[in-house]
Amino acid sequence: MRDSIRRRLERLADRYEEVGRLLSDPALQGRSDTFRELSMEYARLEPVTQRFGAFRQLEREAAAAAEMSGDADPDMRAMAADEQRLVAERLAGSEADLQRLLIPKDPHDDGNIYLEIRAGTGGDEAAIFAGDLYRMYTRYAESRRWTVEIVSASLGEHGGYREVISRVVGKGAYSRLKFESGTHRVQRVPATEAQGRIHTSTCTVAILPEMAEVEEVVIADSDLRVDTYRASGAGGQHVNKTESAIRITHIPTGVVVECQDERSQHKNRSRAMSLLKARLLQAEREKQSSQQAASRKLQVGTGDRSERIRTYNFPQGRLTDHRIELTLYKLDQIIQGDLDDVLDPLAREFEAEELAALE
Numbered sequence: 001m002r003d004s005i006r007r008r009l010e011r012l013a014d015r016y017e018e019v020g021r022l023l024s025d026p027a028l029q030g031r032s033d034t035f036r037e038l039s040m041e042y043a044r045l046e047p048v049t050q051r052f053g054a055f056r057q058l059e060r061e062a063a064a065a066a067e068m069s070g071d072a073d074p075d076m077r078a079m080a081a082d083e084q085r086l087v088a089e090r091l092a093g094s095e096a097d098l099q100r101l102l103i104p105k106d107p108h109d110d111g112n113i114y115l116e117i118r119a120g121t122g123g124d125e126a127a128i129f130a131g132d133l134y135r136m137y138t139r140y141a142e143s144r145r146w147t148v149e150i151v152s153a154s155l156g157e158h159g160g161y162r163e164v165i166s167r168v169v170g171k172g173a174y175s176r177l178k179f180e181s182g183t184h185r186v187q188r189v190p191a192t193e194a195q196g197r198i199h200t201s202t203c204t205v206a207i208l209p210e211m212a213e214v215e216e217v218v219i220a221d222s223d224l225r226v227d228t229y230r231a232s233g234a235g236g237q238h239v240n241k242t243e244s245a246i247r248i249t250h251i252p253t254g255v256v257v258e259c260q261d262e263r264s265q266h267k268n269r270s271r272a273m274s275l276l277k278a279r280l281l282q283a284e285r286e287k288q289s290s291q292q293a294a295s296r297k298l299q300v301g302t303g304d305r306s307e308r309i310r311t312y313n314f315p316q317g318r319l320t321d322h323r324i325e326l327t328l329y330k331l332d333q334i335i336q337g338d339l340d341d342v343l344d345p346l347a348r349e350f351e352a353e354e355l356a357a358l359e
Contacts, residue, residue: 001055001095008102008358009052016045048101055094062087103354108209109175114278115148115207118163119156120183122201125190127156129312130203132335133184134164137177139337146170151271152258158192165275167210174209179346181207182309189315198315202308208278217277225249228265246272255279324349 245260
């Protein structure tokens with residue numbers, strides 16, 4: 001184990017013991033806020049401290065096995081060699097677990113997200129591809145038993161979407177999909193292409209974590225312009241004949257959000273405000289991330305739409321993620337929602353970057 005990682009673990013173990021002593025102090029019982037904060041810190045430190053204790057026990061076992069390997073008895077030396085191999089394997093696994101526990105947990109990882117997909121260059125084919133991406137993510141969500149709710153949608157003339165914004169509800173949605181933000185490129189022969197030529201089109205994807213109430217963004221009413229209008233999509237006579245759809249403009253930033261999915265204007269306003277707050281929070285995260293992670297492959301949470309992150313080449317059945325040079329020849333399965341082989345390497349790359357940053 002690297003010295004820098006060990007020193008960090010030792011400091012955390014010392015802090016764990018210190019917090020434990022503080023919590024046992026009777027004078028603290030009457031200070032509910034402080035007691036609650038220390039209790040939460042103690043709970044966060046406990047898993048890594050216990051795992052570090054187990055790791056140090058394995059180190060002691062490895063030292064004992066090494067000492068036994070110098071025994072004069074051949075049987076004892078053979079037993080020691082077997083023990084050394086077993087302990088070495090357990091040490092390697094324990095060290096990897098400890099390193100993962102050291103990676104700061106994103107507070108949004110377990111939460112819901114807003115998934116935004118917009119057609120880019122390529123006209124009708126881009127809109128059709130946006131529809132394909134939406135179905136891909138929807139099917140992946142279904143495989144995870146998440147739910148997907150469309151917030152607003154603008155249909156393409158020949159299928160797909162010019163823009164579709166949805167809310168994905170499920171534990172871990174952000175942790176699994178947060179690396180999907182960026183420009184997605186498709187190369188294929190469109191159904192409308194008479195001469196069989198391959199076209200290149202793009203869509204942009206943005207993953208925004210849904211805000212928890214504790215992160216409430218304060219927005220002054222004077223900074224908002226709220227417009228109502230009739231929903232244009234499907235939804236029955238009530239949706240189309242009443243001005244239930246909401247458009248909110250945040251005047252200082254120019255951010256505009258819409259919601260027309262619900263029949264109630266009140267519900268649409270609430271959903272639109274939630275999305276607006278998520279976008280404003282994301283803008284602040286982008287500002288911070290661009291300064292802190294400019295040299296990293298994975299711009300976590302930045303939603304950088306200017307960089308092409310992935311290519312879907314249908315003639316070759318190939319998907320390429322350009323950030324980590326990942327190439328998979330199983331595009332048919334991926335576009336049907338089988339995304340784990342794409343998402344897992346991205347998560348591992350992120351862990352490696354975070355560990356490098358810790359050192």
